[in-house]
Amino acid sequence: MKSFLDEQFLLTNDTAITLFENYAKDMPIIDYHCHLSPKEIYENKTFSNLTEAWLYGDHYKWRLLRANGVEEKYITGDKTVSDYDRFMAWAKTIPMAIGNPVYAWSHLELQRYFGVYELINEKNAPVIWEKVNAKLNSGEFGARDLIAKSNVTVICTTDDPADTLEYHVLIKNIPDFHTAVLPSFRPDKGLEINRDGFRSWLTQLEQVAERTIENYGTFLEVLEARVDYFHSVGGRVSDHALDYVPYAETTLEEVVAIFEQARKGEKVSLNDEQKYKTFTLTFLGKLYAARGWAMQFHMNAARNNNTRMHNLLGPDTGYDAMNDSLIAGPLVKLLDALASEDSLPRTILYSLNPKDNEVLAAITGSFQGDGIPGKVQLGAAWWFNDTKDGMLAQMRSLANVGLISRFVGMLTDSRSFLSYPRHEYFRRLLCSLLGEWVEQGEVPHDLELLGNMVQDISYRNAQKYFQFEGAYSKIL
Known part of the structure; x- marks a missing residue:
């Protein structure tokens, strides 16, 4: 019987132990999607x-x-x-x-x-x-101290286009802090034109951009200017929460009218909402591709399910769940619309519903290219799926259909500065999976090959995929 959380925790065989101890254990961390506060990082909360x-x-x-x-x-x-x-x-x-x-x-x-x-x-x-x-209370466990203790080299926070990014700029100038804290562009509030708060968000965007948004054309110009500003601060990643995947054929003229209706505070039909989202998402995708960014789609969440508690506590308080909408058809059309114009950026696809693992893994194979290893990725097991079974299922699906060796690995998706042991948890499972294949004779007992793969998935793939080497002076 093994002891609880001993040194061999989750490592089920000798090969797994060797891979973890000699290759995975001491690799740095890139947390390319999280919800940490840049203000708290700057202030070393x-x-x-x-x-x-x-x-x-x-x-x-x-x-x-x-x-x-x-x-x-x-x-x-x-x-x-x-x-x-x-x-x-x-x-x-x-x-x-x-x-x-x-x-x-x-x-x-x-x-x-x-x-x-x-x-x-x-x-x-x-x-x-x-x-x-x-x-x-010793003075050695502030936010930045915890990040440093976790050996994190890059953190990508989640930031609205209307954010000033002032704390990202300030963090950049802290001389004794060697983690790059970069913004991620998350324009969800600009896509959800039927949600309450869209008009007030437009006002916030106008204020930070110092420009009046008179129509859809100026709205797109402001979004592009904000993308450029994020890029200047070191941003190389975007993120979209697509609770359902929209796709509807449309024209610029139609979307101009739909935007105007929403700008006046009127609700639009579901079909018009899909047209607006499709056109705006493809516009943004082209911006990302032109700048070498990666685009993330987080799909199939059912949010704020408990109306009474949402009214009492607000969003992000633990009342979300998996959605089960069909995503393959609209997602393929959306990606194809960008690929048809040679404007599909690096893309990572996540679904909160594990039934979609094989679907997404197969879709990624239809859009690889441009000499970029793993250009379109099946994203890490996310939220309700970052369990032992969920992580293993995601990795098996990727390996079955694509190249697990090109996987960009784990993220925290967390608001907690104490969440980085999740990377260790993931790496132990990765080593255990590879060790299992070795023990069963399914892959060779080649520690150089497998050890390099473990280090790539743990760190190097993400560093290369997101092109962080040149994004920020603090990245070694």
Whole structure:
């Protein structure tokens, strides 16, 4: 029987152990998609206690707390509830979470950052609370310190076109911080013309661009100017949350009229929404391709499912789920529209529904080219799929249909500065999968070949794919 979270955790055979220890373990990290705050990175935000560092804003944990019957005041916060009481609610919940990756991640985070090896439960909670808080209050565990301890060379935050990016610029000039913090262009609010807030967002965009958006033509010009500004700050990645994949044939004249209707505060039909999104997405795709950017599509999320709780707490509070919309038809047409004009950028495709793994893996093979290894990628197991089974399923699908050797690897998609052990978790699974194939005689026992592949997937592929070498002076 193996010990819990021992050195061979998730490593199921001797080859896996060798690959992890000799090749994967010490590789740096590129976190090319996350939701960390650049302001908190710049300020080297410190945390007064473990609850603030661990539970604030983490909807992975919030969902488990609710599932364990914990009252909401202990989850999203209430002035009558102390941070210690909130932590105790989590300590009571964790033993119930066996089988969920958060169980392993939480223990890994305590071990890797704070040297705390106690099991998380109600009995050990006071000891853990005191040990971790002593470390947090030592002055050596600010946001930048945690990033440095995690050996992260690049972080791509998620940023709206209306963001000023002031903190990205300031971070660039911190002399003793060697991680590049780059913006990712996420124009979702500009695509969702039927959502409340579209007009107020346009006003914000006008303010940052210092230009009045009079019509769709000026809107596209402003978007292009913002893309250029992101590029000047080091941005090389875009991101789109496509809860469904739109595609509808249209003309510029039609979209001009649709935009004008939305600009006036009127709702448009679903068909018109799809026309607008199709035209705008293809316009943006061409901008990305011209600048050598990568484009990410995060698809098939069903967001804000609980209306009552959305009204109380707002978005991103743990009430999302998988969607099951059909994506193959519209996605192929959307990619083909760009490829037909030789304007398809590097593209990474993610679906929140694992039924789409093989579909997306097969689609990527239809759009490779331009001498770019893995130009169109099946993205890493994401959100509800970044489990042991989900990560292995994604890698098997990629290997079955494409080239896993060209995979750009793991991301955190996290709001927490303590989330980087997820990369270790992923790398252990990668080594275990390759080791399994070796042990079964499906691939050769060639450690040089497999070791280089592990290091490529862990780090080097992402560095080359996103062209980070020349994007920022701090990247070695």
